[in-house]
Amino acid sequence: MDEANISQSFRRITAPLPQSPGIEDPLPTYLTYFVDSRFTTSQRNRIHRLAIGIFFQLDRYHLDRDIGVDSPLKQCTAKYARFNLAPVWFVDKVANGNVAVDVMMNGLTRAFAANGFGRAFRAFITHPGTTTPPMAIRGTNASDPDRSSLSVTINPRTLSRIDLDDSTLTGSLLHSWMHRLGYRHASGRYNSYLIAEAAMCLMRGNNKKQPGVPEADIPNS
Numbered sequence: 001m002d003e004a005n006i007s008q009s010f011r012r013i014t015a016p017l018p019q020s021p022g023i024e025d026p027l028p029t030y031l032t033y034f035v036d037s038r039f040t041t042s043q044r045n046r047i048h049r050l051a052i053g054i055f056f057q058l059d060r061y062h063l064d065r066d067i068g069v070d071s072p073l074k075q076c077t078a079k080y081a082r083f084n085l086a087p088v089w090f091v092d093k094v095a096n097g098n099v100a101v102d103v104m105m106n107g108l109t110r111a112f113a114a115n116g117f118g119r120a121f122r123a124f125i126t127h128p129g130t131t132t133p134p135m136a137i138r139g140t141n142a143s144d145p146d147r148s149s150l151s152v153t154i155n156p157r158t159l160s161r162i163d164l165d166d167s168t169l170t171g172s173l174l175h176s177w178m179h180r181l182g183y184r185h186a187s188g189r190y191n192s193y194l195i196a197e198a199a200m201c202l203m204r205g206n207n208k209k210q211p212g213v214p215e216a217d218i219p220n221s
């Protein structure tokens with residue numbers, strides 16, 4: 001076997017980060033991640049749109065906060081999140097969903113800065129290959145936004161599903177990145193957990209839950 005067959009190759013991608021107002025330390029120009037070459041071009045393009053979708057939510061949060069307003073994602077998440085409001089490394093008590101979203105957005109901002117400035121480990125977007133794929137996107141548990149990578153594994157079949165819109169998959173990516181930031185849920189339980197409710201809000205376009213409409217199951221990782 002030659003070496004090319006044993007070491008999987010990755011393509012380096014840079015995604016422009018928003019320069020939002022009100023961030024203490026300005027964000028770097030780009031988030032950098034490495035995409036497994038086994039993904040197709042269209043799959044790679046979709047991964048890019050999902051990352052940009054999260055940047056958009058973060059930017060909207062900062063823009064709204066700057067004028068004293070809660071962003072749609074913050075309003076939605078604060079309404080439904082009750083459990084595990086703080087990441088595992090957070091020592092203070094988080095009083096409510098509103099504070100929880102502020103801590104979450106601060107964690108995301110720190111993680112993006114750590115990535116872009118090269119303080120964190122490299123972010124690899126991995127294809128499952130012959131291993132069992134996640135339902136959509138899986139991020140293993142990590143707990144240091146200033147050092148942990150934003151690496152995730154993505155199911156290529158799910159990524160190519162045209163019946164799932166970008167918002168749905170962006171929610172799944174947020175869920176996976178929140179695992180990397182130190183957020184957890186109880187095994188197999190999602191309802192009312194911050195890490196899942198934030199993702200499900202994105203999937204619903206930050207709209208309220210509708211009676212009779214089942215919860216999204218796609219963030220389940």
Ligand SMILES: [Zn+2]
Nearest residue numbers: 185219220221
């Ligand atoms: Zn999960």
